[in-house]
Amino acid sequence: MHCYVHIPFCRARCSYCDFFLVTRQDPQERFFTALYEETAARLAAFYGRTIRSVHFGGGTPSYVNTDYLGRWLETASRFVSLSDDIEITVEANPEDLTSEKLHGLAALGVNRLSIGVQSFVPEKLRALGRCHTAEDAARVTEEAMKVFGNVSVDLMCGAQGETAEDWQRDLRCTLSAGVPHISVYMLALEKKTFLARQVKRGLVTLPGDEVQAEMYGMACEQLGEQGFEHYEVSNFSKPGFFSRYNLGCWHRESYLGFGPSAHSFYKTGGQERRCANVSSMVRYLASPREARESSEILSEEARINEKIFLSLRLSSGLEIDGLLDYHGGGKKVLEIVEHFRQEGLLEIRKGVIKVSRKGFLFADKVAEELLLL
Ligand code: SF4
Incomplete structure (x- = not known):
């Protein structure tokens, strides 16, 4: 079994992002109190089970005080065992990763860092509305490798004005950092985002699908040449550095999601169930024990279709x-x-x-x- 913990705070919203998050800091203490309450209530039903991976995602888990993440691990440990070789991943943004933060995360037992670098090109970072600089990205990736070794870098292609040379530079910088895992995403235009409005008003033009496909092809070829296995549509890994949490989800192993908008999937008594938590901070804070908004027992046909869909990725x-x-x-x-x-x-x-x-x-x-x- 795996756990996903949604930390819905970000410093600012990136222009393309439609995830559930807030950019205010004030509800943090109340949010974590609610999160621990939900965690205790839900994990009591799985008492004694062993957890093989924990994934702190978001939002930006690196944006909050590391103590909050440590207290979630302590809360969970009262109900379930964390396996001896557990993978604990934290999604992080370069602007948050001071040396103190990196060492603080490692001291908690975090052993994998997934850094939202997206690019090492200044103009591209500005076009994506990211909060960090190209220098931050390079410095932090290098230091994270020294502290964790097990580091993943997210890269994104298809930003406004991006050229093949820009993308080439992103691939080169990532490879020279020596990280063992890379996720490559193509910028997708999500409705109701700032970027979608800019495109609609004709203020921004994005490279077309063909250009994105070419960039993706460049990544597949060059990462393959450097010994990365292309193990999922967007994910490339050196041997032994696959994301255990993500592979678990794709192989349809049970996972429990905590926090607003988090999803869960688990098998009990011959049934398979998918659940989703509320996507509202107000409702989540009001009753974290009743955070679940929907729950569905999968039919045989739905199970098979999921298996086909996920396996082919x-x-x-x-x-x-x-x-x-x-x-x-x-x-x-x-x-x-x-x-x-x-x-x-x-x-x-x-x-x-x-x-x-x-x-x-x-x-x-x-x-x-x-x-x-
Ligand atoms: S840092 Fe990540 S989660 Fe936060 S706004 Fe940007 S893309 Fe969205």
Whole structure:
């Protein structure tokens, strides 16, 4: 079992971001009191279970006092065991990572840092509305490597005015920092964001899909040459540095989410359940024990569709026998697989269907054609 803890505070909202978060600091103390209350109430039902990973995400967990994260770990430890080799990840932004903060996180038992660098190019950071500078990004990545070793860097391509040279510089700087895990995201225009409004008013023009696809292709090629395994659509890892928490979610292992807007997935008594917490700070603070807003027991069809969808985003792929079973041995599904194979989007090796390097970009679209209707 895994745990996700949503820390919904950020210094400022980036222009492209639509996550659930607040940029005010004042509710922090009340928020953490509520978070511990929710955690104790929910984990009591899982008393004695072993947790294999904890992921502090957000928002920006590095923005808050590290003591708050330590107190969450203490609260959880009263109900569940943290495995001896537990992975504890904290998502962090460069502007927060002073030397004191890095060492403070390590002292809590945090052993993996995921840094939202996004870019090492000043103009690009400004276009994305990030709070850190290119110098912050370089300094912090280097220091985090010394303290943690197990560091992931997020990079984003497709910002306003970004050129192939800019993207090349981002890849070069990340590789020279020696980090063992890199996540590559293509900027997506989310409704109701500042960036979406700017684009709509014609004040900002973003590089098109083809340019983004080229940049993504550059990343796949160059990271592959440097020994990174492309193990999920957006994720690249050196051997032994895969994100245990994320892999757990993609392999449909149980995880419990705490905090506003957090999601959970768990299996009990032969049933699989997905739940979501309220996306409202006011409602969360009012009754953290009743934070759950929706809960759904998955049907057999929903389970299978999730399995197909998630497996095709991973380099480990999907067993073709399994896919045939799901479809009752249907010939039609084999024709669809063959069609994508001929288009170069799918490969079949040793009875396993996987997306090709070209296909990674279209993994969701390919999966949609293979789902049960
Ligand atoms: S730091 Fe991350 S979570 Fe916070 S506003 Fe920016 S993109 Fe969103």
